[in-house]
Amino acid sequence: MNYGYTNRTLYLNLSTNEIKIKEVTKEMREKFIGGKGFDLWLMWNGLPKDRIVKWNDPENEICIASGPLGASTFYPGAGKSIVTTISPLTGIIIDSNVGGYFGPYLKFSGFDAIEIQGKAKSDEIIYIDGQDHIIQLVELEESDGISEFSHTLTQQLTEKYAKDSNQGEKQKVSVVSTGPAAKYSKWGMLNFSWFSRRRKWASYKQAGRGGIGTVFANKNIRALVCRAPKIDARMNNPADLQTLQEIGKQHHKEIIDLDPSHNQMRFVGTGYLPDIMNITDLLPTENFRFGQHRQIKDKDIPFKRETWYELFKEDTGSGADGCWLGCSVSCSHYKRGYIVKTGPFKGQEVIVDGPEYETIAGCGSNWGVWDPEWVLEANFYCDTYGLDTISVGTGIAFVMECFEEGILNKEITNGLDLNFGNAEAALELLHQMARGEGFGVVIGQGIKEMKRVFTEKYGGDPQFLQDIGMEHKGLEFSEYVTKESLTQQGGYGFTNKGPQHDEAWLIFEDVVRNSIPTFEDKAAALRWFPYWRTVFSLLGLCKLPWNDVVSEKNYELSIKDPETGELVQAKILYHVEWYAQYFSAVTGIYSTIDDLIQMSERVYTFQRIFNIRQGKGLREHDSNLPYRAIGPVTKLEYESRQERYDTQLKEELGVDINNLKTQEKMNILRNYREDQYIKLQDAVYKERGWTYGGCPTIKLVKELRINFDDVIEYIKPYQDKEPNL
Secondary structure (H helix, E strand, O other), X not given: OEOOEOOEEEEEEOOOOEEEEEEOOHHHHHHHOOOHHHHHHHXXXXXXXXXXOOOOOXXXXXXXXXXXXXXXXXXXXXXXXXXXXXXXXXXXXXEEEEOOOHHHHHHHOOOOEEEEEOOOOOOEEEEEEOOOOEEEEEEOOHHHXXXXXXHHHHHHHHHHXXXXXXXXXXXXXXXXXXXXXXHOOOOEOEEEEEEEOOOOEEEEEEEOHHHHHHHHHHOOEEEEEEEOOOOOOOOOOOOOHHHHHHHHHHHHHHHHHHHHHOOOHHHHHHHHHHHHHHHOOOOOEOOOOEOOOOOOOXXXXXXXXXXXXXXXXXXXXXXEEOOOOOOOOOOEEEEEEEEOOOXXXXXXXXXXXXXXXXXXXXXXXXXXXXOHHHHHHHHHHHHHHOEOHHHHHHHHHHHHHHHHOOOOOOOOOOOOOOOOOOHHHHHHHHHHHHHOOOHHHHHOOOXXXXXXXXXXXXXXXXXXXXXXXXXXXXXXXXXXXXXXXXHXXXXXXXXXXXXXXXXXXXXXXXXXXXXXXXXXXXXXXXXXXXXXXXXXXXXXXXXXXXXOOOOHHHHOOEEEOOOOOOEEEOOOOHHHHHHHHHHHHHHOOXXXXXXXXXXXXXXXXXXXXXXXXXXXXXXXXXXXXXXXXXXXXXXXXHHHOHHHHHHHHHHOOOOOOOOOOHHHHHHHHHHHHHXXXXXXXXXXXXXXXXXXXXXXXXXXXXXXXOOOHHHHHHHHXXXXXXOXX
């Protein structure tokens, strides 16, 4: 490696058994940086350009990359991989940012990225040995006895590819795998492992969103295994080791000093969030109808921080560590000794990796389930079956509401009582997905497909199903109630891949802090934050050290407003400066914050154009959010927040509500809120330099230096064209 790059990528074609090493060019480094940027560039050139590529076409690719700052042990959160493919749910690029050791190990083995194309004739293991310089495609036989369940498969392959049974050798092995449900569901995800000496177990993090595991299974890949060479902290060969060490020490110290009094990530991980979200009325409850427990609002809920603290306590054999070396956040928690309640592992004692906030909210409150034990059960089975807990949580919550509304019944669900709160019935759907049978297979095709089936086969009202079905672009919503946050509605609706919070998590700024009140403020935030958060996926970094341990200096800094000359609190957080220094120290390319933002804007814009190439990516595809993401669909919802909604009608719209029925008030509110969304859309497109129709302009593309001939060809037809809405 030199200055953070190996300058090579690995190409594998499973149809032809071709293995090829490609050079990383200077232009590729300068324009696409690494991580997601490299993934997108490889896919742009690797997929056929004469047609729209479907997710299950052999030509579809799975690309995995770290970044120039990835694999560092000097800076917290530098162990991320970024995975991309054409999603089974959306038909466009999906990307997932994931921990575990695979990305760093791939890099230590000599490759900035791996590009997998084609489809194997039977199940295979892809093996990369960075120590002995071997790459193999290994066909599996039934006699090999390799498990279909991800948690046991990971242990088997860790043992198999470690050169002996000592923990140091096991720690050199990282496994990427999915589980049996990925074959039958479009919610398949990938587990990325690392062997934890503390746990004496190969644990994993998830590349969860958009069905990446489904593509993996469709290509007949049973696992991807990397064995790393001996690791040296300086292997990334940074340009300025001293500066890197200095800023790394500062950030590590700040995390150790501040985390205990902030979010306690080292004690409970993202488990600190549910009670905060409940108090602020933002916790998805019963398919996003409510933002908090119906009875327990400003009091402690069963998912309070102390609940997870007790579960993760070290004296129970549980605990936490980092999913990459040198990360002082150490937010990866686990529960040892959990006794499984249902399914093929019923009665067995297992380790559960997690749960994280999204799993607690998705498979807990959103199902109307408030028992932490059932959340652990869902967490365990989603992991070993290879299922994304966010899509599972949001998808089954939608099914539960359809059941309670009478659209579904026991005859349709094969006897399952799918009312809110029935955790055991929800788990049975997961078991059915893994077996490839029953109503669970219908559910596993995703909410977008369920809306079609429930309309055509079961007589559901298509408008009602559209209103309550929490998906957009085909991807299920991640777990935040957005009704009262116009900015977060845009943060979900205007994303490249669908409603996932990693692009723009602005709900607290909008609703709690009220720091972005005007359309101009919101549009500016919806330009800067998606670009800034994309930086992490270019560089191979985790967002949590930046996002969840807030420097005290953020509250001291102020900047001069260019129009008024007044000093105001800085929008650019103190840590952002460190990341610019970090990039400069590793790559030797002096960079400011603005430089990082422009790098990210280039890749973000390129991904938007990739969506256009796939037949999507325009205004019409950013429109039509499910109305529940914008406002109340049912009278029950309206009345749960009646004071708030009545006040808005009176004060913002000047409506005399005295003689209006609830439905009449709901209709007026809906027209207003949907109009607000459209106005925000206009403002954001203008801020981003896109046309009215949502297409990046040729002027912008030239400024970003991605005005390749084929890029211009894809966007030229949409420069002045208004969409047919």
